Amino acid sequence: MRKANTVLRTIAIIAILAVFLAPFWILTTISFKPSTDTSSYWLLSSTPTLNNIKAAIEKAGIFGAIGRTALITVCVVVLEVIVSAFAAYPLARRSTRFNKVVQAFILGIMMVPPLSILVSLYSIIVSIHGVNQYWAVILVLLTYQLPQGIFLYANFIRSIPVALDEAATIDGCGPGRTFFLVIMPQLKPVTATVAILSSVNCWNDFQFSRYILQTSRMNTVTLSISSFFSQTYIDLSTATACALIAILPVVICFLVLQKYFIQGMIDSSVK
Amino acid sequence: MLNAMQSKNRTINLFYVPALVLFAFFVVYPFVKGIYLSMTNWNGYSRSFKIIGLANYKNLFADKNVRRAFVNTLIYGAGSTVIQNLLGILLAVLLNQKFRGRGFVRTVIYLPVMIAPLIMGYIMYFFFNYSRGALNDILKLLSLAPVDWLADGNRSVWILTLVNSLQFVGISMVIYLAGLQNIPGVYYEAADIDGITPSKKFLFITLPLLMPAITSSVTLNLIGGLKLYDVIIALTGGGPGYDTNSLSTLIYRYYFGGERAGYASAIGLVMFVFIMIVSNIVVRGLQKRQVEL
Incomplete structure (x- = not known):
């Protein structure tokens, strides 16, 4: 009984973490993805780039x-x-x-x-x-x-x-x-x-x-x-x-x- | 001595002056001026305009965009309140248990509270977007048909409510955690001796003693939800059509987009009265139910 509770709790915690971290994760993957890379937002680019960050600083003046x-x-x-x-x-x-x-x-x-x-x-x-x-x-x-x-x-x-x-x-x-x-x-x-x-x-x-x-x-x-x-x-x-x-x-x-x-x-x- | 006390009473009021001047100029004056403008046909920039009495008010009750925004505002307010509080209590109960990594999980849930709702809205665009959206990627992975999430106004209203609720559920969680920690352990010990089941313990001990926390949390969520603005601008812009506007975004749209300043002013005042009434009823109702520890 106790063990089952712990397992359930662990599953709940993992689900919670996934939901609440997802926005930050997606924000990160897109920021380092070349604009030509059309792979899923969930995935880090296979050819990560700093160009977006550079453009954000130089062109967009963040x-x-x-x-x-x-x-x-x-x-x-x-x-x-x-x-x-x-x-x-x-x-x-x-x-x-x-x-x-x-x-x-x-x-x-x-x-x-x-x-x-x-x-x-x-x-x-x-x-x-x-x-x-x-x-x-x-x-x-x-x-x-x-x-x-x-x-x-x-x-x-x-x-x-x-x-x-x-x-x-x-x-x-x-x-x-x-x-x-x-x-x-x-x-x-x-x-x-x-x-x-x-x-x-x-x-x-x-x-x-x-x-x-x-x-x-x-x-x-x-x-x-x-x-x-x-x-x-x-x-x-x-x-x-x-x-x-x-x-x-x-x-x-x-x-x-x-x-x-x-x-x-x-x-x-x-x- | 009495004289000294009286003069002290008066000089101490000088401390109010800066705050009251600001309130007078940026809250009371605009409010009064708003009442006046709401009875005109001012377009927002022209020097000449006419007083048209209560025509704006008459029109706004017949305006389907206003009615829609009115209903949406209620959904944003009530929906966020319900979701945030139910979820907030659940999370608080879960994270009040002792386990490794508990602090980390709390931090992660609270983190979105720090982010500008506007930015959260733009991030959510990458989730709900039709062609490349992160949610549709999951559906595709499960070989389900992708959904055009934001194409339907009714669904979008609920999506916005959910986004707002999840972003700020951390606030409710923290309030409930503090509330839970304030409940003396003896109550539970007594219940254990009497052989009370966990669900009854929650219903008859935890919940009543959480009433002050519930009041705080509901008030905050309700006020936040009824004021919803930034995330709507970022995610749907009030669209499709006028379907997801809250009263706040509609006022903005009529004023800057539609050059109907007098009319927007009237909507603003109705919104003001409406939110005051709703918040007061809810807060008073909740305060009555509080029990003293």
């Missing part, structure tokens, strides 16, 4: 896109950490009616599909000359990441004893100094969570970048890849090689920092 995406991501994450930690502080420490409204409002924004207000948001971005500007995409991404950040910070600050704040008040600290001297130094672990979650979201963003960054010289990773797959001047193999290169940084980060990613996911899901 590193440029990675650089731009990294720039946007870093800006959003830094701003998000600051702005959401700030906003979380009164939210966690004061339970006035105003704060309850703010809290409900923030949770509401988490549910809003941003595309439902696409038309007016885009028209506003046009009117402030934000189209094809990094600051516009950074601010919009930031805004829609904020609720998650505020939520995580607020939960964390609630777990810091209020007695610390009170002690600081008695010592003559205003809310500002209390925040910077007492609260902020303790926020390191939750900051890691916020940074990790929002950098993945920014790195993978498509829906906002797609309409704010319209010129190809500002293409982010997802924008370049979508243009390579839909345009004819770059073949599918090159587009695939771009995709492979583009997911590598994320995959490596995840493998190295796995623990934090998963803890972050759990923290952000517990409401």
Whole structure:
């Protein structure tokens, strides 16, 4: 009985691994297949080539896109950490009616599909000359990441004893100094969570970048890849090689920092 | 002292300012402007447009593309939620057992969560493609006739749902694993003493105590599924025809492709209200069922 269970489990595990690794496997085989090779996508080419990778770097400029995406991501994450930690502080420490409204409002924004207000948001971005500007995409991404950040910070600050704040008040600290001297130094672990979650979201963003960054010289990773797959001047193999290169940084980060990613996911899901 | 406390109350609210300014400008203002635009015939770029009252709303309920997108959005939301949670619980129970390589398997299941849904969509193209697709290669190997997977709209909707579910099932798995690990072992020991069968243990101990995890996971999956956008753009582009559009992709298509900004705005608002209502009903319903440990 026990043995039968183990065998069943092993079969299930192999099936699971096959399903979940298949996309990565196919991505790899195609990236190293000459475009003339018509063998099955499942098979590695008998004459593997680096041409697709080379084309992805030289012709498609994937590193440029990675650089731009990294720039946007870093800006959003830094701003998000600051702005959401700030906003979380009164939210966690004061339970006035105003704060309850703010809290409900923030949770509401988490549910809003941003595309439902696409038309007016885009028209506003046009009117402030934000189209094809990094600051516009950074601010919009930031805004829609904020609720998650505020939520995580607020939960964390609630777990810091209020007695610390009170002690600081008695010592003559205003809310500002209390925040910077007492609260902020303790926020390191939750900051890691916020940074990790929002950098993945920014790195993978498509829906906002797609309409704010319209010129190809500002293409982010997802924008370049979508243009390579839909345009004819770059073949599918090159587009695939771009995709492979583009997911590598994320995959490596995840493998190295796995623990934090998963803890972050759990923290952000517990409401 | 009282004065000091009151002034402290007010100064502490200054910390809200940056966030609230951003929300006001990029969420509230567009929302209000959206209500106004939804009552116009604006085409998206022209300076002149007319206020046409509720005509857009009247039209959208008669628009078969909208109805289709509406149904699809529900399938993307509900379908992903069901698949991800059932599969998520199964995987969590399986991977909560102790065996060699367990960590590796968990990593592999979670890995796709990291990938941009857009890129996942393009990878899936190589699976579902008719002439060279990886799935048809398997069918050919089994000497079965190849299938044109994405030619049929109804099937494509389910394929997209499945792709989305499998990509993000790792999230549900992780939430359920954490939930399982929070259940005190004594409950199972007590059940063992009473001679309860494993399936009953699952039904009467595990499941009720997993309710908080189920709430979290369902909420996340539902919101994610109802917002589905990137993977549709990558895999089907909303096609064939308008068959696989979600409300998100349809709004995009009407706005940028169809120059019907006012109309798209109206669809957006209906979608907004619809998603708010659905999410709230589901979340409230689930929270009521939670038991305290």
